[in-house]
Amino acid sequence: MVSESMGSSIGQFSRWDGLHRPWSNGVELMEDAQKNKHVLSTGCEGMDFLLRGGLHKGQVTELAGPSSSGKTQFCLLTASTVAYKHMGGVIYLDTGNSFSAKRIAQFLNQISRPAFDEMQPIVLQKVMNSILCQSVFDIFSMFDVLHCLESKLKSQMCRGDNDEILIIIDSISSLITPILGSSGSQGRALMVSAMSLLKKLAHEYNLAVLVTNHTVGGDGGIPKPALGESWKTLTHVRLLLSRDCGSDTYHVSLLKHPSAASGKAAKFIINN
Amino acid sequence: MEVGRLPISAALKGKLVSAGYTSLSLLSSLSPSHLARGAQTAWDMLHEEELLTRITTSSVDIDNILGGGISCRDVTEIGGVPGIGKTQLGIQLAVNVQLPIHCGGLGGKAIYIDTEGSFMVERVLQIAEACSNDMSATNTVSQDVHAGKVGMQPRDFLENILYFRVCSYTEQIALINYLDKFISEHRDVKIVIIDSITFHFRQDFDMALRTRLLGGMALKLMKLAKKFCLAVVLLNQVTTKYAEGSFQLTLALGDSWSHACTNRIILYWNGNERYAYIDKSPSLRSASAPYAVTAKGIRNSVSNCKRIKLM
Numbered sequence: 001m002v003s004e005s006m007g008s009s010i011g012q013f014s015r016w017d018g019l020h021r022p023w024s025n026g027v028e029l030m031e032d033a034q035k036n037k038h039v040l041s042t043g044c045e046g047m048d049f050l051l052r053g054g055l056h057k058g059q060v061t062e063l064a065g066p067s068s069s070g071k072t073q074f075c076l077l078t079a080s081t082v083a084y085k086h087m088g089g090v091i092y093l094d095t096g097n098s099f100s101a102k103r104i105a106q107f108l109n110q111i112s113r114p115a116f117d118e119m120q121p122i123v124l125q126k127v128m129n130s131i132l133c134q135s136v137f138d139i140f141s142m143f144d145v146l147h148c149l150e151s152k153l154k155s156q157m158c159r160g161d162n163d164e165i166l167i168i169i170d171s172i173s174s175l176i177t178p179i180l181g182s183s184g185s186q187g188r189a190l191m192v193s194a195m196s197l198l199k200k201l202a203h204e205y206n207l208a209v210l211v212t213n214h215t216v217g218g219d220g221g222i223p224k225p226a227l228g229e230s231w232k233t234l235t236h237v238r239l240l241l242s243r244d245c246g247s248d249t250y251h252v253s254l255l256k257h258p259s260a261a262s263g264k265a266a267k268f269i270i271n272n
Numbered sequence: 273m274e275v276g277r278l279p280i281s282a283a284l285k286g287k288l289v290s291a292g293y294t295s296l297s298l299l300s301s302l303s304p305s306h307l308a309r310g311a312q313t314a315w316d317m318l319h320e321e322e323l324l325t326r327i328t329t330s331s332v333d334i335d336n337i338l339g340g341g342i343s344c345r346d347v348t349e350i351g352g353v354p355g356i357g358k359t360q361l362g363i364q365l366a367v368n369v370q371l372p373i374h375c376g377g378l379g380g381k382a383i384y385i386d387t388e389g390s391f392m393v394e395r396v397l398q399i400a401e402a403c404s405n406d407m408s409a410t411n412t413v414s415q416d417v418h419a420g421k422v423g424m425q426p427r428d429f430l431e432n433i434l435y436f437r438v439c440s441y442t443e444q445i446a447l448i449n450y451l452d453k454f455i456s457e458h459r460d461v462k463i464v465i466i467d468s469i470t471f472h473f474r475q476d477f478d479m480a481l482r483t484r485l486l487g488g489m490a491l492k493l494m495k496l497a498k499k500f501c502l503a504v505v506l507l508n509q510v511t512t513k514y515a516e517g518s519f520q521l522t523l524a525l526g527d528s529w530s531h532a533c534t535n536r537i538i539l540y541w542n543g544n545e546r547y548a549y550i551d552k553s554p555s556l557r558s559a560s561a562p563y564a565v566t567a568k569g570i571r572n573s574v575s576n577c578k579r580i581k582l583m
Contacts, residue, residue, distance in 0.1 A: 067530035068552035076554070079314075091311075097346055097494050097534045100555040101318035128315035135310070137495040140279040145310075177487035177528060181480045186282050193277055214531040226528065 040088075040166060040208050043081030043111060044074070046268030047252060051237065052260050055208040057165065059258070060198055060234075064213040064225035065241030070250050071212040072098045073270055074241070075170045078210060080107035083127045088165030091149060092133040093142065095174045099133045130163070139175045139190055146197055153205045164207060167198070171212035173226050180227065188230055195234040211235065225255075232256075327369050327463060327503055328376030329361065330403075330570045333561035334548050338537075341376060344462070344503045347493050347532070349469075351508035351523040352539030356546060357565045358507045359390045361539075362465045364570045365505060367396070367403050369463040370424065370432050375407060380462025380502075381432040383451070387444060387471040391435065400429035402568030434461070441472035445485065448492050455500050462502045464493075469506040470524040483528050490532030497534075506533060545573055 013022055024032075039053035048054045055061050055078070065071050076099070079090045092099055108127060136142045153164065169175075176194070179187035202209045213231075218224035225231075225240065232238070238255035253265040275288050312320075326341035335341050342348055342365060352358050366384050371377025384391060404426050438444045455461050473482055497504045511524045523530060523538070530536075536552040542562075549560040562573035 066527060068536070072554050092314075095491065095494065096531070097498055098554040099314075099317070101314045101321050103555045104314050105318055125315050128318060129313045131314035132311045133314060133317060134312075135495075135498050137491045137498075140277075143277045171531065174487060174491060174531060178484050178491065181484060189276065193274075197277075214528060216527050223527070 038206075040078075040082050040086055042074070042078045043085075043107070044077060044268050044270065046266035047074070047239075050239070050252060050254050050260075050264055050266045051257070055166070055210060056237070057206050057208045058203050059236040060195065060202060060209040060211065061237040061239070062211050062213055062225070062235040063239045063241055064215055064255075065243075066215045066223050069241045069243045070270065071241060072096075072170055073103075074250075075168050075210060075212060076100065076103050077107050077270065079131050079166070079168055080104050080127075081111060082166045082208075083130045084108055084111055086165060088130070089163040090131045090166045090168065091164060092131060093136050093145060093167070093169045094133055095136055095169075095171055097135065098170060101128070101133075104128065104131065136175065139179060139194065142169070142172075142175055142194065143197070146194075146201065150197075150201060153201070157205065164205070167201070167207055167209045169198075169209075169211045171214065173213040176227055176231075188228075191227070191231065192234065215240075324501075325373055325378060326376075327365055327378060328371075329563075330364055330368060331561070331563040331572050333572055334563050334570075335376075337548070337550055337556070337559040337561045339556055342463075342503050342505060343535075344378070344501050345497050346534040347490075347497050347504040347506065348535045348537065349506045349508055349523070349533035350537045350539065351510060353510050353541070356539040356541065357563075357570065358539060359467055360395075360565050361570055362467045362505065362507055363391070363396050363399055365463060365503075366433050366465055367399050367429050367569070369503075370429055371403070371407070378462040380460045381434060381458065383434045383436065383455075383461050383464045385436045385438060385444075385447060385464070385466045387438050387466070388468060389437070390467060393430070396430060396433065397426055398567065399569040400426040403429065406568075434458070438472070441485070444472055445489060448489055448496075451496055452492075452499075455496065455502070459500070461500070463505065464496065464502060465505045465507070467507045468509055470509050474509075474524060483526070486525060486529050486532065490529070493532075494534075 038057045039055070040057065041048050041054040042051070051061070063071050063074060075092070079092055082088055083090050105124065105128070108124060112123075134145055136145060149164075149167075156163065172194075176187070176191050179190055181187060198209050198211075201207060214226050215223035216226045223240075223242075225238070235256075237257050240253050240255055242251045243249070244251075248269050249267060250270065251265060251267050254260060254262050256262055275285055278285065324344055326335075326339070326343050328335050328341045329338070350358055350361060362384070366382035368377050369380055369382050372379050404424055407424060436447055438447055451464065455464075473486065493504050493506070496502070509524045511522060523536075530552075533552070534554065535550070535556070538549045538551045540547055540549065545562050546564065547560045547562050550556055550558050564571055564573040
């Protein structure tokens with residue numbers, strides 16, 4: 001028995017009329033990459049350098065780190081930078097009541113005029129109105145929100161205007177931890193299902209996705225990203241963040257990247 | 273939506289799929305819904321954040337580093353060694369939340385969930401009396417007196433603290449699940465204090481089960497804080513952790529729990545003085561402030577060399 005989605009996928013390949021073929025060749029991909037802006041700067045030079053420009057649209061980036069290592073700060077900084085510099089919509093899913101509009105305003109004032117007065121209220125309002133924040137407290141509500149987003153993006157695409165360019169989920173590990181590991185593999189199936197939905201949204205609607213993960217103790221007490229072995233394959237880019245105790249200096253290392261050598265590290269400061 | 277992503281049991285999903293229903297559209301007709309349900313823009317949240325009042329801790333130094341006090345819609349974890357004053361701070365907050373807004377409270381009730389049995393009602397009476405005396409001393413010509421209202425008596429303070437005692441982890445989880453319904457019926461509750469959150473999870477636990485249970489509990493508390501706009505304060509114990517070749521003191525329940533709170537304050541000894549240190553916060557700077565535990569409750573430290581250290 002073939003389900004309707006399988007039927008439509010097969011139809012996509014067998015019905016093409018020679019004009020809109022379902023494959024591209026390498027040259028077309030290269031020209032597209034060079035012409036269109038596919039990279040979103042994060043606002044932090046060290047991170048942008050490590051990520052070869054920033055967050056890539058169509059890819060899921062994971063930021064893992066121990067508690068209070070700066071993951072939320074980095075998410076807020078990236079949201080501010082994308083909203084201001086790239087004039088794009090940001091969807092911020094917050095699982096720990098950590099979204100701080102006050103901090104976003106502080107970052108925006110820093111980005112726009114580092115040395116001068118504060119940003120004009122009208123501009124601040126316009127930029128902050130493009131950052132949408134929603135609290136989600138379990139994985140099924142996250143599915144709900146993502147499905148609503150999908151139908152909204154589909155109708156926007158038909159009209160030709162595509163506003164949103166970044167989805168941030170801080171943190172996806174707190175949604176997955178309560179369901180992972182119980183008897184049966186339903187938890188892992190939900191985790192894989194969630195990531196495949198995010199990747200589909202990222203690819204079809206040309207969005208960048210940033211998710212945060214916590215860490216657990218690894219060999220020798222060195223923290224390693226949580227969520228287990230199968231999680232490692234689900235994201236495109238993986239970063240490990242840490243902070244020197246009591247200071248403003250952050251260390252980030254690249255664990256996995258499709259086009260950069262892993263193991264590289266960078267150091268940066270986010271101050272007040 | 274695929275049937276695999278619905279919040280129903282695995283057995284039911286299996287039955288639906290084997291009967292041929294693989295997606296929700298086959299079961300019923302879908303209507304498009306909007307993302308606007310529940311989402312807010314950052315600009316609206318900025319104004320809401322500015323209007324949120326905070327609960328004073330009765331120590332001006334701690335209030336200063338906290339930006340005014342314990343904030344609502346946040347889950348704040350307070351941890352420290354035994355004897356540092358966690359329960360004292362919990363009791364002080366349960367009393368302070370009842371103060372009117374112009375005195376640093378929220379005019380609401382408190383829920384106190386006791387897991388260890390460290391809630392001493394005589395001490396609460398002592399703190400409530402001190403609070404009531406302080407209020408009448410400072411408000412000699414106040415709006416309350418003009419309106420003919422009598423100031424709050426210690427007995428009123430006691431009446432507004434709703435006390436639950438839980439004796440096992442299953443009771444604790446059941447209670448937290450029940451709180452949603454309870455607070456819907458008691459809308460004037462403005463703070464939930466759990467003392468301590470760790471006690472029933474520290475002995476004899478399968479680690480994987482513990483991580484799942486704690487993760488679920490953390491999400492429910494976050495949801496409560498956000499939905500009813502109240503403060504959730506969790507008191508935690510310390511344990512030792514072996515890291516970088518030495519034993520360090522760290523909060524109990526492990527790495528995964530440390531991500532379950534919005535803000536974290538660590539109480540510690542520095543010589544003979546008690547200090548509070550902001551360990552984690554989305555919008556406050558790391559800083560530490562001294563405080564003292566007196567007969568009247570938590571107050572400012574009165575030593576000569578006190579100073580607020582900004583990290």
